[in-house]
Amino acid sequence: MNNTTKYVGLDVSKENIAVAVADEGRSKPRYIGMISYSVQSIRKLMNKLGKPEQLHVCYEAGPTGYGLYRLLNSMDIECRPWKAKCIRAAIFQRSLQSTELR
Secondary structure (H helix, E strand, C coil), rough: CCCCCCCEEECCCEEEEEEEEEEECCHHHHHHCCCCCCCCHHHHHHHHCCHHHHEEEECCCCCCCCHHHHHHHHHHCEEEECCCHHHEEEEEEHHHHHHCCC
8 A cells, every 4th residue: 555645525424425535646536435324334444545644534514523523533534524615615716716817
């Protein structure tokens, strides 16, 4: 296994988690698939993806994320919840700035 940093995006729902991974330096993320929302499935996935110091995980903040956050932290995996609303606002602001430059 190489030492490439992997950026892991999780779309978390009550029963399942959709997983995408982008390796450092790659142009496009890869859709890995769906796993069940269980401690065993999450641990297995993270171990398969790489060492804890290689992984940077993000997911949309919400009621299903509290347990996930605690689990990933207990595995020493960097984890960042984010708000979709904030991301959409940042994208909108960037698009406004790019149209002002024209």
